[in-house]
Amino acid sequence: MPLLKGWSMSKVSVLVVDDAPFIRDLVKKGLRNSFPGIQIEDAVNGRKAQVILGKQRFDLILCDWEMPELSGLELLTWCREQPEMKTTPFIMVTSRGDKENVVQAIQAGVSDFIGKPFTNEQLVTKVKKALHKSGKLEALMGSAPKTAASPFGNDSLSALTGGKAEVVKPKTAAPAPAVTGSAAALLGGAAKAAPAAAAPSGRGQGQLRLASGNLACVIKALSLKEAALLVKRLDNLPQVLEQAVLDLEQGDGGEVARLNGYLHSVAAFEPKPDSEWLQLIFRFVDRDPQKLDYLSRLIARGTTQKHFSPGA
Numbered sequence: 454m455p456l457l458k459g460w461s462m463s464k465v466s467v468l469v470v471d472d473a474p475f476i477r478d479l480v481k482k483g484l485r486n487s488f489p490g491i492q493i494e495d496a497v498n499g500r501k502a503q504v505i506l507g508k509q510r511f512d513l514i515l516c517d518w519e520m521p522e523l524s525g526l527e528l529l530t531w532c533r534e535q536p537e538m539k540t541t542p543f544i545m546v547t548s549r550g551d552k553e554n555v556v557q558a559i560q561a562g563v564s565d566f567i568g569k570p571f572t573n574e575q576l577v578t579k580v581k582k583a584l585h586k587s588g589k590l591e592a593l594m595g596s597a598p599k600t601a602a603s604p605f606g607n608d609s610l611s612a613l614t615g616g617k618a619e620v621v622k623p624k625t626a627a628p629a630p631a632v633t634g635s636a637a638a639l640l641g642g643a644a645k646a647a648p649a650a651a652a653p654s655g656r657g658q659g660q661l662r663l664a665s666g667n668l669a670c671v672i673k674a675l676s677l678k679e680a681a682l683l684v685k686r687l688d689n690l691p692q693v694l695e696q697a698v699l700d701l702e703q704g705d706g707g708e709v710a711r712l713n714g715y716l717h718s719v720a721a722f723e724p725k726p727d728s729e730w731l732q733l734i735f736r737f738v739d740r741d742p743q744k745l746d747y748l749s750r751l752i753a754r755g756t757t758q759k760h761f762s763p764g765a
Contacts, residue, residue: 465593466492471517473738483573497609499523518547533562543581548698568695572664592640662698682733687762710747
């Protein structure tokens, strides 16, 4: 492959690959807020990323796993087959934190993981770690303001609004599952994002994974665009625009659909200020046809609680 354009000793370039515009914008906003001198390109799937990578060199690739046309794992495998990209830092940004998936990506040559949902602080920490290993962090931090070394905004809303919104965080985070060996060394945020306990069983139930922890939920309504969820109220309220992953069991086989999205609204379910239950509108951001098929099948089976009673 001939020498490619776009290589600069004074700039650091990152390619963000994800089929969900919300996630791409979240990552780009978070990186630009923390590293003003960074150069960012994005792609809607692995196939588009291949075209971009064929024309330009990058110092780091941040890539989703589940995408149409070409998955993140397939893109990673292709990158490692290219002499110029054998050692390019490649971070998988994924809701697939299962040990077998982690091992599969490690074998393909992944550099690190960021588990969905992630905080802006986790994103920046992982990026700094990857660029430090490749010797590019100094060039990047040289163009960043001194405040970039201080604690960053640590939530999705902060990343989207430039840190202007306050978000209450819980006192303790959900414990991560025990993973050992090389998988544990690389798992990082992916391990923390994995469910701390099995999702509630039963028709019309699931688990909502937030960066602050996991919430069992009841599905009140479901469409291809969004889900209306009921969760028990806790001291720390979920936040509008907060990134999340909804885990839904599919059928009797125990297969779990991991649907990426964000909280569009948070309201009391009962008409009183001390309502024990909250209704969340969770907007889906995935564009993967396979995940849309998941939703279609769930809707066809009537996986909702149309007559749910909080006291039940």
